[in-house]
Amino acid sequence: xxxxxxxxxxxxxxxxxxxxxxxxxxxxxxxxxxxxxxxxxxxxxxxxxxxxxxxxxxxxxxxxxxxxxxxxxxxxxxxxxxxxxxxxxxxxxxxxxxxxxxxxxxxxxxxxxxxxxxxxxxxxxxxxxxxxxxxxxxxxxxxxxxxxxxxxxxxxxxxxxxxxxxxxxxxxxxxxxxxxxxxxxxxxxxxxxxxxxxxxxxxxxxxxxxxxxxxxxxxxxxxxxxxxxxxxxxxxxxxxxx
Numbered sequence: 659x660x661x662x663x664x665x666x667x668x669x670x671x672x673x674x675x676x677x678x679x680x681x682x683x684x685x686x687x688x689x690x691x692x693x694x695x696x697x698x699x700x701x702x703x704x705x706x707x708x709x710x711x712x713x714x715x716x717x718x719x720x721x722x723x724x725x726x727x728x729x730x731x732x733x734x735x736x737x738x739x740x741x742x743x744x745x746x747x748x749x750x751x752x753x754x755x756x757x758x759x760x761x762x763x764x765x766x767x768x769x770x771x772x773x774x775x776x777x778x779x780x781x782x783x784x785x786x787x788x789x790x791x792x793x794x795x796x797x798x799x800x801x802x803x804x805x806x807x808x809x810x811x812x813x814x815x816x817x818x819x820x821x822x823x824x825x826x827x828x829x830x831x832x833x834x835x836x837x838x839x840x841x842x843x844x845x846x847x848x849x850x851x852x853x854x855x856x857x858x859x860x861x862x863x864x865x866x867x868x869x870x871x872x873x874x875x876x877x878x879x880x881x882x883x884x885x886x887x888x889x890x891x892x893x894x895x896x897x898x899x900x
Contacts, residue, residue, distance in 0.1 A: 659704075659707075659718050659719065659720050660718075660719055660720070661719065661720045661721075662703055662719035662720065662721040662725065666701075666719065667721070667725050667728070667729070670701070670729055670741060671728065671729065673741075674729060679700065679741050679742065679743060679792070680697060680740075680741070680742045680743070680744050680792045680794075680797065681729060681730065681731070681739065681740075681741055681794055682697075682739070682740040682741075682742065682794070682797065683726075683730040683731070683732055683735045683736055683738075683739050683740075683794065684736060684797075684798060684802075685711070685736050685738050686802070687797065687798070687801070687802040687805075688711060688738060688740040689711050689712075690802050690805070691742075691802060691805045692711065692712055692713070692714050692740070693712065694805055694806075695714075696744070696745075696805040697740075697742040697743065697744050697745075697805070698742055698743040698744075698745065699713060699714050699715070699716035699740055699741070699742040700716060700717070700741050700742055700743065701716055701717050701718075701719060701740075701741040702716045702717070702718045702719070702738065702739070702740050702741070703718075703719050703720075703721040703725070703726060703729070703738075703739045703741070704718065704719075704720065704721065704726075704737055704738045704739070705720070705721060705722060705723050705726060705737045706737050706738065707720075709738060711738065716740070716742075721739075723737070726739050729741075730794070731794040731795060732794075732798075744791065744792055746810075746811065747808050747809065747810055749810045749812065749820065750782075750808065751824050751826075752781075752782040752826070752846055752848065753781075753782075753846070754779055754780065754781045754782065754846060755778075755779060755780045755846055755847055755848070755849070755891075755894060755895060756775075756780055756781070756782035756783065756784065756846070756847075756848045756849075757771060757772075757775045757780045757782070757783045757784070757848065757849055757851070757887070757891065758783075758784045758786060758817070758828065758848050758849065758850045758851070758862070759771060759783070759784065759785050759786060759788050759851055759887075760786050760787070760788075760814075760850055760851065760852045760853060760858050760859055760862045761786065761787045761788060761814075761852070761853040761856070761859065762785075762788045762789065762851065762852075762853060762854060762883060763788065763789050763853070763854065764789070764854055764883070764884075765789045765793040765794075765795040765796035765799065766795060766796075766799045766884065767854065767882065767883045767884040768785065768788055768789055768793075768796050768799075768800075768884075769795065769796040769797065769798065769799025769800035769801075769803075769804065770799055770800070770884035770888065771783075771851065771883070771884055771887045771888065772796075772800045772803050772804050772807060772809065773799070773800045773801055773803040774884075774887070774888040774891055774892070775803075775807060775891060776803040776806050776807050777803075778888075778891040778892055778894075778895045779895050780807075780849070780891055780895070781807055781808060782807065782808045782809075782810075783807050783808070783809045783810070784809075784810050784812060784817060784848075785809060785810065785811045785812070786812055786813070786814050786817045786862070787812075787813060787814050788811070790811070791804065791809060791811055814859070814861060814862070817862075818861055818862075818865065821865050822865070826848055826865070827845065827846065827847045827848065827867065828847070828848045828849075828850050828862075828865050828866040828867065829841075829843075829847055829848070829849060829850065829866055829867065829868045829869065829870055830850045830852075830858050830862070830863050830866035830868070830869045830870070831849065831850065831851050831852065831858065831869075831870060831871070831886060831887060831890055832852075832857060832858060832863075832869045832870075832871060833871050833880060834869065834871065835868070835869030835870040835871040836868065836869065836870050836871065837870070837871065837873050838870040838871060838872055838873075838889070838890055838893050838894075839873065839893060841868070841870050841893075841894075843894050847894065849887065849890050849891055849894065850862055850863075850865075850866060851883055851886070851887035851890075852883070853883075854882075854883050870890060872886055872889055872890065
């Protein structure tokens with residue numbers, strides 16, 4: 659195992675700022691994503707003498723803990739860091755219920771929703787003008803589910819065109835909608851969850867044939883986007899758990 663040079667660490671810092679690579683600092687997520695073959699590892703940096711991971715041909719470097727901390731987004735990173743490419747999926751028409759996130763910027767919310775989508779059988783996720791998919795916090799909060807679903811990054815213009823061309827059936831989450839607990843769905847449907855502060859945009863709302871809400875007691879205007887989207891997905895797909 660060769661030692662990581664200062665030049666390598668400096669170059670990796672620049673690439674991290676460019677957001678062209680994934681920087682994975684959770685050993686379980688690293689091991690699972692490599693085993694599934696969904697990422698293309700370039701480097702593995704570690705402060706350990708040996709790495710108990712199938713590195714899939716990645717170059718392995720010994721690095722001190724300070725360097726790992728500089729390249730990680732966590733205050734106390736684990737002792738293994740994987741730097742990898744995440745190939746984009748080719749956009750395809752959903753064959754199951756699916757999730758559409760409209761301009762969500764909180765990586766924790768997006769990761770939570772991707773994880774819940776997987777749990778509820780929503781196998782397709784469209785990130786429309788959202789936080790980047792390779793955001794480390796997004797990957798961590800999804801607990802690796804981002805590598806299990808078919809996740810597509812698209813601009814709003816491209817998604818609107820795609821939805822119209824393929825006649826996607828969409829419902830919108832908004833406080834002025836119909837009670838989700840009395841709403842019945844037939845066939846494949848997409849759940850649109852809007853921006854944390856602004857909600858679903860006008861362009862996206864126009865694509866939806868129905869608007870649904872989660873009923874709440876007075877005094878609470880709305881729920882966190884990750885929570886509300888998760889409740890709606892579970893309610894739509896609850897029959898699979900009965």
